[in-house]
Amino acid sequence: MASLGELERAVMDLLWAGQEAATANTLRDQLARTSAAQGGQGHEGKELAVTTVLTVLSRLEKKGLVERERGTRPHRYQAVSSRADHTAELMHEVLGSAPDREAVLARFIGSVSEGEAETLRKLLGHL
């Protein structure tokens, strides 16, 4: 239940990028604009119906990635956790299913850039 579709991901990207909770309409507009500017890779740039965005938001809510304020009339949606948190969680999920965690970590570290290795050293330093 972890993986996202293309549109779902596009919506999450917008929610993660924006600091404020957004309405379905705002998101629809952003989806329409976001793409034209930068070559429309992936999914954005289409004029979607608002219901489409709402459906996606509902599904994301059911998946626990998004929450909404039901009080205000245009409901406002926001990501439950930051993208970094979510991604880190995903990584743990992937790692978690392995019986040979240490071996996996070894391979993982093996193909990390030097700069990131440095970051990791620092992070591990003060633990």
Add this chain to the structure above:
Amino acid sequence: MASLGELERAVMDLLWAGQEAATANTLRDQLARTSAAQGGQGHEGKELAVTTVLTVLSRLEKKGLVERERGTRPHRYQAVSSRADHTAELMHEVLGSAPDREAVLARFIGSVSEGEAETLRKLLGHL
């Protein structure tokens, strides 16, 4: 194209566990046996048709996770890379899609056990 179904995963687990290349029939038998013993969580323990296993193997081959020797008549199948390699690759895939890689790594490290942190320090030490 990264995620696996339940049966696909069960097959990969067998291929990763075994050191030799296996035939579809062998795998079918193993799938039937593997589960009864340990409570049948997940997928195994069913008497599958060999064609089912073959279909799954073909799909795994198309995904690049499995390769087969077509020379011998019962084709022999084996995993392309070790489970550790594959899992590490998956982790990189998850991480790769993030613009804020360092932040993700920070979160990731934050929730790693002390033992694993130690392992990571060692691994990062001799780079």
Add this chain to the structure above:
DNA sequence: GTTATAGTTCTACGACGTGTAGAAAACTTC
């Protein structure tokens, strides 16, 4: 307060992935 307007939920459908396997084709073996 009743109507127009904006927003939300319900329902639906097509595409695609996955579990499942029979029918048909290809290959081995005697």
Add this chain to the structure above:
DNA sequence: GAAGTTTTCTACACGTCGTAGAACTATAAC
């Protein structure tokens, strides 16, 4: 070359995702 074994083709059910119209509900305007 007939019988058995193995592989490929084809197919279907079910779930997820993109997509959106129809129907319902709340808000705004008057």
